[in-house]
Amino acid sequence: MGRATWFEADGTKRGEWTEEEDRKLVAYIDVYGIGDWRFLPHKAGLQRCGKSCRLRWLNYLRPGVKKGKFTPHEEQVIISFHSILGNRWATIAQQMPGRSDNDIKNHWNSCLKKRLERNGIDPMTHQPIINLDVKTQSFNTDCGSSSCSTASPSSSSFSSGSSRLLNKIATGISSRQHSVDRIKNILSDPTITSINGQEEGLELLKIDHGKMLASDDQEDDFLMWDEEKTRHFMEEIGVMDFHTNGVYNPSSSAQYGVYETGLLGGHLN
DNA sequence: AAGTGAAGCAACCGCGGCGTT
DNA sequence: CAACGCCGCGGTTGCTTCACT
Numbered sequence: 001m002g003r004a005t006w007f008e009a010d011g012t013k014r015g016e017w018t019e020e021e022d023r024k025l026v027a028y029i030d031v032y033g034i035g036d037w038r039f040l041p042h043k044a045g046l047q048r049c050g051k052s053c054r055l056r057w058l059n060y061l062r063p064g065v066k067k068g069k070f071t072p073h074e075e076q077v078i079i080s081f082h083s084i085l086g087n088r089w090a091t092i093a094q095q096m097p098g099r100s101d102n103d104i105k106n107h108w109n110s111c112l113k114k115r116l117e118r119n120g121i122d123p124m125t126h127q128p129i130i131n132l133d134v135k136t137q138s139f140n141t142d143c144g145s146s147s148c149s150t151a152s153p154s155s156s157s158f159s160s161g162s163s164r165l166l167n168k169i170a171t172g173i174s175s176r177q178h179s180v181d182r183i184k185n186i187l188s189d190p191t192i193t194s195i196n197g198q199e200e201g202l203e204l205l206k207i208d209h210g211k212m213l214a215s216d217d218q219e220d221d222f223l224m225w226d227e228e229k230t231r232h233f234m235e236e237i238g239v240m241d242f243h244t245n246g247v248y249n250p251s252s253s254a255q256y257g258v259y260e261t262g263l264l265g266g267h268l269n
Numbered sequence: 270a271a272g273t274g275a276a277g278c279a280a281c282c283g284c285g286g287c288g289t290t
Numbered sequence: 291c292a293a294c295g296c297c298g299c300g301g302t303t304g305c306t307t308c309a310c311t
Binding site: 003014015016017051052055056059060102103106107110111114 | 275276277278279280281282
């Protein structure tokens with residue numbers, strides 16, 4: 001696999017790496033360690049650019065890098081973190097020793113994203129896909145009757161109210177531009193407090209989502225997110241820290257029902 | 270057996286952040 | 291404080307393999 005080999009005008013080699021090149025890179029780093037990537041290729045006797053060497057090392061050659069299939073547990077971890085961090089693959093990779101950001105990103109784009117979509121979950125927001133046009137809903141044809149009957153009517157019943165609010169939160173969390181600061185900003189948005197009056201709707205969503213997930217095949221059990229791990233991670237990266245300034249207090253579930261109902265990664269069953 | 274599309278994987282590209290001058 | 295250059299990250303592309311018809 002990989003790309004065909006070719007040479008740039010300046011003689012720099014591009015495309016697939018050979019075993020010989022791998023050996024040279026590993027041998028050099030074993031002796032001298034990782035230094036300036038600009039000069040490393042020349043010193044190691046490689047006709048590659050530094051960027052290419054770095055990529056090869058981090059994704060393939062470095063010690064401890066894990067190849068092969070992702071386990072259901074690893075997939076669960078990816079989904080949980082993605083629901084919080086969005087496409088911040090490097091940060092997610094830090095939580096999964098042995099897996100490179102590239103590996104995780106590839107697995108997400110080629111497999112997990114599509115699997116979530118098949119199950120009627122928006123991979124960007126991690127929320128059930130709410131589509132008022134029932135005829136076009138993908139899960140209407142792909143899933144069991146129970147999930148079909150529960151997902152659309154009750155979801156649409158509060159789509160104009162809390163779901164817009166929820167989508168705002170989820171979109172903010174998962175968008176390309178978002179960051180931990182973005183999460184903080186969204187959660188500190190005064191409009192979020194209006195969620196107090198939406199608990200009934202949230203409860204419905206929780207039930208609907210749970211049923212939908214419960215109806216899925218065994219192989220998709222990873223969709224039951226581990227709330228405890230997610231909470232712990234959020235604490236680690238500081239999302240839960242800012243209650244000290246009075247903006248957000250995660251222990252106050254009555255004030256912010258969002259997290260408690262699993263919208264930030266909690267399990268939904 | 271051949272054709273075709275989907276899935277999986279490796280690597281490149283371009284941009285933004287950050288450190289240095 | 292601006293300019294510059296390097297590094298890291300995320301998005302995308304291209305190739306191979308696999309499964310299905």
